[in-house]
Amino acid sequence: MARIAAAARDAHIDARRGELLDAALRRIATQGFDGATVEAIAREAGVAKGTFYLYFDSKESLLAALIERHSLIPDLTRVVDALGEMPPEQAIPLIARAGWRGLRERLTLLRLVLREIPLREDNARLFMERVILPTNRLLERYLDGCVERGSIRALPTLVAGRAFFGMLVVFAITQEIFGGSDLVPMSDEEITETVAGLFLHGALARPNAAPGEDVQV
Amino acid sequence: MARIAAAARDAHIDARRGELLDAALRRIATQGFDGATVEAIAREAGVAKGTFYLYFDSKESLLAALIERHSLIPDLTRVVDALGEMPPEQAIPLIARAGWRGLRERLTLLRLVLREIPLREDNARLFMERVILPTNRLLERYLDGCVERGSIRALPTLVAGRAFFGMLVVFAITQEIFGGSDLVPMSDEEITETVAGLFLHGALARPNAAPGEDVQV
Amino acid sequence: MARIAAAARDAHIDARRGELLDAALRRIATQGFDGATVEAIAREAGVAKGTFYLYFDSKESLLAALIERHSLIPDLTRVVDALGEMPPEQAIPLIARAGWRGLRERLTLLRLVLREIPLREDNARLFMERVILPTNRLLERYLDGCVERGSIRALPTLVAGRAFFGMLVVFAITQEIFGGSDLVPMSDEEITETVAGLFLHGALARPNAAPGEDVQV
Amino acid sequence: MARIAAAARDAHIDARRGELLDAALRRIATQGFDGATVEAIAREAGVAKGTFYLYFDSKESLLAALIERHSLIPDLTRVVDALGEMPPEQAIPLIARAGWRGLRERLTLLRLVLREIPLREDNARLFMERVILPTNRLLERYLDGCVERGSIRALPTLVAGRAFFGMLVVFAITQEIFGGSDLVPMSDEEITETVAGLFLHGALARPNAAPGEDVQV
DNA sequence: AATGAATGAGGGTTCATTCAT
DNA sequence: GATGAATGAACCCTCATTCAT
Numbered sequence: 001m002a003r004i005a006a007a008a009r010d011a012h013i014d015a016r017r018g019e020l021l022d023a024a025l026r027r028i029a030t031q032g033f034d035g036a037t038v039e040a041i042a043r044e045a046g047v048a049k050g051t052f053y054l055y056f057d058s059k060e061s062l063l064a065a066l067i068e069r070h071s072l073i074p075d076l077t078r079v080v081d082a083l084g085e086m087p088p089e090q091a092i093p094l095i096a097r098a099g100w101r102g103l104r105e106r107l108t109l110l111r112l113v114l115r116e117i118p119l120r121e122d123n124a125r126l127f128m129e130r131v132i133l134p135t136n137r138l139l140e141r142y143l144d145g146c147v148e149r150g151s152i153r154a155l156p157t158l159v160a161g162r163a164f165f166g167m168l169v170v171f172a173i174t175q176e177i178f179g180g181s182d183l184v185p186m187s188d189e190e191i192t193e194t195v196a197g198l199f200l201h202g203a204l205a206r207p208n209a210a211p212g213e214d215v216q217v
Numbered sequence: 218m219a220r221i222a223a224a225a226r227d228a229h230i231d232a233r234r235g236e237l238l239d240a241a242l243r244r245i246a247t248q249g250f251d252g253a254t255v256e257a258i259a260r261e262a263g264v265a266k267g268t269f270y271l272y273f274d275s276k277e278s279l280l281a282a283l284i285e286r287h288s289l290i291p292d293l294t295r296v297v298d299a300l301g302e303m304p305p306e307q308a309i310p311l312i313a314r315a316g317w318r319g320l321r322e323r324l325t326l327l328r329l330v331l332r333e334i335p336l337r338e339d340n341a342r343l344f345m346e347r348v349i350l351p352t353n354r355l356l357e358r359y360l361d362g363c364v365e366r367g368s369i370r371a372l373p374t375l376v377a378g379r380a381f382f383g384m385l386v387v388f389a390i391t392q393e394i395f396g397g398s399d400l401v402p403m404s405d406e407e408i409t410e411t412v413a414g415l416f417l418h419g420a421l422a423r424p425n426a427a428p429g430e431d432v433q434v
Numbered sequence: 435m436a437r438i439a440a441a442a443r444d445a446h447i448d449a450r451r452g453e454l455l456d457a458a459l460r461r462i463a464t465q466g467f468d469g470a471t472v473e474a475i476a477r478e479a480g481v482a483k484g485t486f487y488l489y490f491d492s493k494e495s496l497l498a499a500l501i502e503r504h505s506l507i508p509d510l511t512r513v514v515d516a517l518g519e520m521p522p523e524q525a526i527p528l529i530a531r532a533g534w535r536g537l538r539e540r541l542t543l544l545r546l547v548l549r550e551i552p553l554r555e556d557n558a559r560l561f562m563e564r565v566i567l568p569t570n571r572l573l574e575r576y577l578d579g580c581v582e583r584g585s586i587r588a589l590p591t592l593v594a595g596r597a598f599f600g601m602l603v604v605f606a607i608t609q610e611i612f613g614g615s616d617l618v619p620m621s622d623e624e625i626t627e628t629v630a631g632l633f634l635h636g637a638l639a640r641p642n643a644a645p646g647e648d649v650q651v
Numbered sequence: 652m653a654r655i656a657a658a659a660r661d662a663h664i665d666a667r668r669g670e671l672l673d674a675a676l677r678r679i680a681t682q683g684f685d686g687a688t689v690e691a692i693a694r695e696a697g698v699a700k701g702t703f704y705l706y707f708d709s710k711e712s713l714l715a716a717l718i719e720r721h722s723l724i725p726d727l728t729r730v731v732d733a734l735g736e737m738p739p740e741q742a743i744p745l746i747a748r749a750g751w752r753g754l755r756e757r758l759t760l761l762r763l764v765l766r767e768i769p770l771r772e773d774n775a776r777l778f779m780e781r782v783i784l785p786t787n788r789l790l791e792r793y794l795d796g797c798v799e800r801g802s803i804r805a806l807p808t809l810v811a812g813r814a815f816f817g818m819l820v821v822f823a824i825t826q827e828i829f830g831g832s833d834l835v836p837m838s839d840e841e842i843t844e845t846v847a848g849l850f851l852h853g854a855l856a857r858p859n860a861a862p863g864e865d866v867q868v
Numbered sequence: 869a870a871t872g873a874a875t876g877a878g879g880g881t882t883c884a885t886t887c888a889t
Numbered sequence: 890g891a892t893g894a895a896t897g898a899a900c901c902c903t904c905a906t907t908c909a910t
Contacts, residue, residue, distance in 0.1 A: 012873090032336045034251045038901065048875045053902070088421065114331040117395060119249045124395045132391055133400065143420070153422045159403060159411045160420060166387025167380040174349055174379065178334060178341045183350065186376055194376045202419035203360075203377060204305065205370045229890095255884060256893095265892045267886085276884065446869095466770045468685045471904060473872095482871045484907085493905065522855065548765040551829060553683045558829045566825055567834065577854070587856045593837055593845045594854060600821025601814040608783055608813065612768060612775045617784065620810055628810045636853035637739065637794075637803045637811060663894090689880060699896045701882080710880065 017055045019045045021069055024062055029108040033063065033116045063116060067127060070109045073134050075102045080138045088146050092164075093196040095139070099165055100192050103172040110169075111177055136162050160199075167195045234272045236262045238286055241279055246325040250280065250333050280333055284326075284344055290351050292319045297355045305363050309381075310413040312356070316382055317409050320389040327386075328394055353379050377416075384412045451489050453479045455503055458496055463542040467497065467550045497550055501543075501561055507568050509536045514572045522580050526598075527630040529573070533599055534626050537606040544603075545611055570596050594633075601629045668706045670696045672720055675713055680759040684714065684767045714767060718778055721760045724785050726753045731789045739797050743815075744847040746790070750816055751843050754823040761820075762828055787813050811850075818846045 023045035027036035038059055042052045056062045079098040083091045103110065117124050139161030146152040171191050174180040240262035244253035255276055259269045273279045296315045300308045320327065334341050356378030363369040388408050391397040457479035461470035472493055476486045490496045513532045517525045537544065551558050573595030580586040605625050608614040674696035678687035689710050693703045707713045730749045734742045754761065768775050790812030797803040822842050825831040 009872095016873095030336075032251075034249075034900095035336070037899080049901095050876065050903080051874055054873065059901070092420075111335045114390075115333075115335060118328050118332060119252070121396065125399070128391065128395050128397050128400055132395065132397065146420075150422055152420045153418075155414065155420060156403075156407055156411055158401065159407055160415060162387065162391065163384040163412055163415055166391075167383050169387055170379065170383025173331075174345065174383075178345050178349065179338065180345050180349065183342070183345055184375065186373075190373055190376055194373055195380055197372065198377060198380055198419060199415060200419045200421050201370075202415060202417045203309075203369045203372060204417050205367055254882085266884095267892050267894095268890085270885070271890070466685075468683075469770070472906085473904075483905095484871050484873095485869080487906070488869070526854075545769050548824075549769060550766075552762045552766060553681075553686070555830065559833070562825065562829050562831050562834055566829065566831065584856055586854045587852075589848065589854060590837075590841055590845055592835065593841055594849060596821065596825065597818040597846055597849055600825075601817050603821055604813065604817025607765075608779070608817075612779050612783065613772065614779050614783065616776070617779055618809065620807075624807055624810055628807055629814055631806065632811060632814055632853060633849060634853045634855050635804075636849060636851045637743075637806065638851050639801055639804045660893095667894095685879095688878085700880090701897060702895055704881070705894065 013055065016045075016047075016051075017065070020047075020052060020055055021062070021066055024066060025070075025108050025112065028066075028112055028116075033112070063120070064123060064126070067109075067113065067117070067123065068130065070106060073131065073138075076135055076138055080142050083142060085145065085149065087151050088143075089200060091142070092200055093192065096164075096168065096192040096196040096199075099168045100171075100188060103168055104176065107172065107176050110172060114173070114177075132162075135165065139165060164195070164199045167198070168192075171195075230272065233262075233264070233268075234282070237264075237269060237272055238279070238283055241283060242325055242329065245283075245329055250329070280337070281340060281343065284330065284334070284340060285347060290348065290355075293352055293355055297359050300359060302362065302366065304368050305360075306417060308359070309417055310410065313381075313385065313409040313413040313416075316385045317388075317405060320385055321393065324389065324393050327389060331390070331394075349379075352382065356382060381412070381416045384415070385409075388412075447489065450479075450481075450485075451499070454481075454486060454489055455496070455500055458500060459542055459546065462500075462546055462550075467546070497554070498557055498560065501547060501551070501557060502564060507565065507572075510569055510572055514576050517576060519579065519583065521585050522577075523634060525576065526634055527627065529598075530602065530626040530630040530633075533602045534605075534622060537602055538610065541606065541610050544606060548607070548611070566596075569599065573599060598629070598633045601632070602626075605629075664706065667696075667698075667702075668716070671698075671703060671706055672713070672717055675717060676721075676759050676763065679717075679763055679767075684763070714771070715774060715777070718760075718764065718768070718774065719781065721757060724782065724789075727786055727789055731793050734793060736796065736800065738802050739794075740851060742793070743851055744843065747815075747819065747843040747847040747850075750819050751822075751839060754819055755827065758823065758827050761823060765824070765828075783813075786816065790816060815846070815850045818849070819843075822846075 020041065024036065024041045027041050027044055031040075038052050039049045041062075042049045045052075056065070075098065076095075079095060083094070086094075113127065117127050136158060140158045143152065143157035143161055147154055147157065168191070171186070175186060175191075180186075237258065241253065241258045244258050244261055248257075255269050256266045258279075259266045273282070292315065293312075296312060300311070303311075330344065334344050353375060357375045360369065360374035360378055364371055364374065385408070388403070392403060392408075397403075454475065458470065458475045461475050461478055465474075472486050473483045475496075476483045490499070509532065510529075513529060517528070520528075547561065551561050570592060574592045577586065577591035577595055581588055581591065602625070605620070609620060609625075614620075671692065675687065675692045678692050678695055682691075689703050690700045692713075693700045696703075707716070726749065727746075730746060734745070737745075764778065768778050787809060791809045794803065794808035794812055798805055798808065819842070822837070826837060826842075831837075
């Protein structure tokens with residue numbers, strides 16, 4: 001019975017933490033971390049100010065929880081795992097589309113990360129280790145497989161993978177967060193296909209030239 | 218004489234504003250906009266707190282001035298203008314290196330932009346119009362020229378240009394701002410050459426296949 | 435049966451109150467009344483926060499109970515009652531030693547009283563009536579007997595008694611509570627014998643008697 | 652000119668600090684340190700809450716300033732210095748009266764000290780070193796002189812001096828702070844003369860009995 | 869009887885902004 | 890023009906008290 005009660009309590013605690021985290025993300029998205037008061041976050045979650053501190057040690061500790069909670073990793077893991085040995089010509093566009101979708105669904109978190117991470121060295125490190133690098137390695141592993149199978153040329157796959165995904169991130173920042181889509185609209189297809197196309201073939205018109213050499217400029 | 222005095226006064230005002238902006242950028246870089254107090258900024262500029270308000274209406278108004286003041290445009294304009302009709306195989310690496318250098322020299326501003334712009338719709342719009350899009354158009358123009366001359370394939374050059382430069386930005390964010398270089402060091406060459414190489418040739422091993430088609434996945 | 439149950443319940447209530455009072459005294463000793471939270475007191479007593487309010491109306495009401503509960507009276511009553519008509523030359527040193535011992539055993543309570551009583555007029559009155567004056571009257575009665583028997587001179591015995599005991603209190607405050615014993619150590623004997631000696635003979639060298647000898651303390 | 656301005660500013664700072672300290676003492680006397688809010692203190696001093704922090708680092712730092720500021724030392728120094736080699740029969744009553752007067756004028760500070768010092772180990776040490784011991788040594792020096800001149804018997808003068816002054820302190824606590832004067836009024840004379848008389852002659856009726864020996868009980 | 873989640877008033881502290889000098 | 894003392898709104902956090910379970 002005690003066990004059941006404890007389990008119920010834990011569930012309740014998790015639920016409340018979740019509600020507070022959701023509320024926090026909403027406020028922080030529009031007002032920034034400093035701008036979102038604990039009172040506002042609590043009220044948005046439907047509880048009183050003091051209740052916040054039953055679930056988080058401090059406002060600061062909410063940040064880490066927030067960042068750890070949302071990440072692209074689960075999504076991308078599923079997608080990349082499903083690729084198996086699919087040739088890059090098919091896989092890369094798939095990844096681009098999935099990545100773009102994932103980013104658009106996480107714009108709020110992206111705003112948060114861009115804003116709050118750089119000032120917090122510990123969190124920055126944590127974020128690199130827990131979110132960016134894992135995602136990056138996922139791509140690296142797939143690309144390494146492609147290189148082994150000879151379907152893509154030898155290149156620093158970690159760097160290349162980040163460059164690939166990074167292009168999507170930059171469009172998310174400029175078009176969605178900085179409001180670029182109001183000034184210069186770009187369709188989702190335009191973005192994902194251009195990014196995928198560039199990553200696969202580059203921009204050169206006659207790429208039959210021996211690759212790699214020109215890079216030496 | 219009155220005119221001369223007025224001119225001198227204007228010069229003085231500009232100088233003071235400049236000192237304050239520099240001081241502000243230094244403080245904001247390490248503490249964020251909210252964390253940098255007017256008092257600290259003023260003291261860093263060597264004046265008293267009240268003096269700040271002789272040169273700026275408010276702390277907020279300093280932000281716009283700050284963002285407008287620093288941009289990559291002059292640098293890149295010079296570089297891209299100098300390219301003329303240089304073939305992309307040579308030009309793209311040059312641009313990548315210049316862009317990377319410019320970014321690394323402006324990390325402070327990049328931090329500021331990532332942190333403060335997203336929350337301020339007006340500034341975001343302004344930043345897109347005044348900084349991102351001009352830079353983007355610069356590249357677009359060069360790439361359009363290449364397309365015309367047949368040296369690169371037909372692709373949405375505005376999108377492609379942003380993707381190209383965006384790769385560099387993402388490395389600046391992850392490696393320099395998020396501290397990735399402590400965890401996974403990457404040399405400047407590795408970054409610029411991989412980015413340039415990808416943009417030129419893509420990742421495929423046998424890019425002699427008719428380009429563009431595979432993208433249709 | 436009902437009566438037995440009621441008695442058992444009362445005993446239980448008293449026990450719980452006692453545990454809470456002990457716990458409270460321990461917390462308050464180190465952190466002060468304001469610094470000791472109800473939660474901490476309850477936890478120290480091994481019960482939950484809410485339970486506290488089953489036994490006390492409020493945190494404030496705990497104070498009165500706490501002060502009333504501990505007092506020197508029982509100890510001193512026993513000691514003074516046992517004196518009977520013992521001459522002051524013997525009795526006063528005995529009282530000084532017993533008083534000193536009692537004070538040292540009640541330092542926690544002394545801290546509490548010094549801290550919390552002065553701000554609470556009602557409690558102050560209560561404390562005077564219930565603790566200080568009874569103790570004082572105890573001494574007064576003994577001293578009055580001495581005066582009657584001619585063993586001490588006529589003096590305001592209430593005042594004198596308080597002065598006597600007060601000397602001990604002041605050493606408890608300065609040496610034990612203010613930490614004077616770290617700076618200027620004084621032995622228990624030095625304190626009790628000097629106090630007793632002063633009270634009996636005063637400081638003068640020849641109150642007609644042979645001087646110097648009195649130093650035998 | 653700058654020097655003059657600086658001097659004026661320092662004077663102003665001292666004045667403001669003084670006003671705040673006075674105001675703080677008044678509030679703290681009636682409400683305790685914790686009960687006296689910074690806002691209330693500031694308002695009592697006629698300034699805004701924020702102004703408080705221009706003159707004190709924190710509320711806590713006000714305490715030390717407060718305690719250091721008021722002490723009996725200057726008064727007593729003057730009195731005791733003026734005694735010279737005056738025989739104790741005259742000097743002790745003088746000291747008792749001056750000490751009593753000084754204590755009554757500093758009841759507020761006494762309340763503060765009793766309440767706030769015990770919980771703050773650092774302040775307790777400081778208070779012993781800076782206030783109690785210096786006062787104590789003042790008396791010690793005078794008593795040592797008397798012993799040398801043979802006017803009082805050899806006794807531990809530091810202990811005796813504290814016992815002497817301590818009697819006055821206890822009357823201040825019980826009569827003035829605990830409200831004893833409402834229950835059992837005692838005139839100033841009764842207190843000072845009894846204390847002085849006890850210190851000089853003790854309580855015994857025929858102190859020509861060989862003193863000291865009886866103490867050995 | 870016992871619990872502990874929830875509340876919200878209230879406190880210390882910071883800081884953008886004003887204004888008299 | 891330059892200063893910096895003064896202001897007070899607003900924030901984070903604590904904790905006595907209540908009440909549904």
